[in-house]
Amino acid sequence: MDTFIKLQDIALNMHLEPAEETNINPAPEVAPCGQVVPAAPNKGQRSTQAKQEALGISHAVMPGGKTMPMLKTLLTSACERDCYYCPFRAGRNYRRHTFQPEEMAKAFMQMYRAGMVEGLFLSSGIIKGSVATQDRLLETAEILRRKYQFKGYLHLKVMPGAEEAQLRHAMTLASRLSVNLEAPNDKRLALLAPRKEFFRELLRPLQLIEQIRQNEPAHLGWNGRWPSTVTQFVVGAVGETDVEILSTTAYLTQQLHIQRAYFSPFSPLENTPLENHPAENPTRKVRLYQVSFLFRDYGFDLEDMPFDQQGNLPLDIDPKLAWAQANLQHSPVELNRAEPEELLRVPGIGPKSSQTIVQARRHGRLQELNHLRQLGIATKRLAPYVLLDGKRPSFQLPLKI
Numbered sequence: 033m034d035t036f037i038k039l040q041d042i043a044l045n046m047h048l049e050p051a052e053e054t055n056i057n058p059a060p061e062v063a064p065c066g067q068v069v070p071a072a073p074n075k076g077q078r079s080t081q082a083k084q085e086a087l088g089i090s091h092a093v094m095p096g097g098k099t100m101p102m103l104k105t106l107l108t109s110a111c112e113r114d115c116y117y118c119p120f121r122a123g124r125n126y127r128r129h130t131f132q133p134e135e136m137a138k139a140f141m142q143m144y145r146a147g148m149v150e151g152l153f154l155s156s157g158i159i160k161g162s163v164a165t166q167d168r169l170l171e172t173a174e175i176l177r178r179k180y181q182f183k184g185y186l187h188l189k190v191m192p193g194a195e196e197a198q199l200r201h202a203m204t205l206a207s208r209l210s211v212n213l214e215a216p217n218d219k220r221l222a223l224l225a226p227r228k229e230f231f232r233e234l235l236r237p238l239q240l241i242e243q244i245r246q247n248e249p250a251h252l253g254w255n256g257r258w259p260s261t262v263t264q265f266v267v268g269a270v271g272e273t274d275v276e277i278l279s280t281t282a283y284l285t286q287q288l289h290i291q292r293a294y295f296s297p298f299s300p301l302e303n304t305p306l307e308n309h310p311a312e313n314p315t316r317k318v319r320l321y322q323v324s325f326l327f328r329d330y331g332f333d334l335e336d337m338p339f340d341q342q343g344n345l346p347l348d349i350d351p352k353l354a355w356a357q358a359n360l361q362h363s364p365v366e367l368n369r370a371e372p373e374e375l376l377r378v379p380g381i382g383p384k385s386s387q388t389i390v391q392a393r394r395h396g397r398l399q400e401l402n403h404l405r406q407l408g409i410a411t412k413r414l415a416p417y418v419l420l421d422g423k424r425p426s427f428q429l430p431l432k433i
């Protein structure tokens with residue numbers, strides 16, 4: 033069968049497999065301090081996008097903001113496991129395709145040389161066990177790196193239960209590795225993917241990768257750097273609370289230094305055991321991302337978060353704003369004196385604006401909101417929670433978002 037038809041068939045379900053931030057589909061994530069909405073594409077761009085998406089090409093936003101067309105695909109869409117939410121689960125009536133490692137590497141390089149893609153995210157269904165499947169992923173990566181001398185971005189999936197030697201091998205080839213936990217703990221995973229073992233098959237590989245990153249020289253990694261790691265949770269399929277998801281996310285971020293946790297709101301699929309389970313509210317995903325960024329970039333902890341009695345975040349308010357309403361309303365932060373970490377706790381101030389404020393106050397006192405606006409800092413969200421030279425600025429109460 034034609035390689036591109038195989039890629040198209042696989043792409044139909046790849047939206048369930050987040051890999052990098054994308055600026056086409058789905059919509060960009062909301063950061064704690066605001067939202068970037070891309071300009072609507074014109075007709076010509078829409079048709080190019082549609083063709084690219086049909087093949088599984090998305091536009092990944094890399095650290096630093098550069099956008100990169102990336103092929104997101106599977107070595108095989110066949111799988112012997114039966115995770116309850118997955119379109120590729122064994123026994124589901126679905127046209128399956130399998131690539132040989134050389135065939136996949138060649139197809140990717142053809143697209144790469146034609147300027148269609150710059151990077152690859154490669155995952156796989158499991159056939160003949162995780163170890164054999166991981167070997168085929170590694171073989172594909174080897175062919176790309178050694179035979180075709182591909183030096184670009186390669187995101188490889190780690191199969192559940194991959195061996196330590198395979199992890200080490202993957203770390204010498206990949207720019208990024210992902211191990212999807214899918215659920216926040218073993219009890220929830222048993223309801224979602226009963227044939228996966230949370231600790232041995234999923235968490236342990238992430239711990240081993242971090243141990244290697246911490247203890248062994250980075251020049252052994254691809255291009256002299258160890259790969260970053262990411263994970264994914266399926267949200268809302270098995271009754272897990274936000275506290276469960278975010279306590280695991282906090283551990284992964286603070287102890288295992290993962291770059292990013294992805295939150296995929298559950299959506300029922302026909303012919304799966306969860307087909308009658310309701311879809312998750314997409315706003316829950318937004319709140320989870322906001323909190324994960326607060327952990328990673330803003331110094332917040334789990335205890336700071338405004339969980340309700342059931343252990344969930346309110347959906348109608350940004351968690352950073354909720355924290356500020358509870359903690360800063362009566363103790364505003366003096367922008368002329370606050371430490372950078374205190375500045376980061378103020379709604380509307382992110383890592384960049386916090387640095388801008390620290391630099392600006394070396395040259396003079398910040399006395400009014402206009403001084404901040406001149407520095408390019410939006411003031412609507414921060415105004416209720418700050419002092420400028422000992423005085424509260426005048427402001428209108430912002431709407432909850």
Ligand code: SF4
Nearest residue numbers: 111113115118121157
């Ligand atoms: S192992 Fe992966 S591909 Fe297979 S059913 Fe589970 S989630 Fe789907």
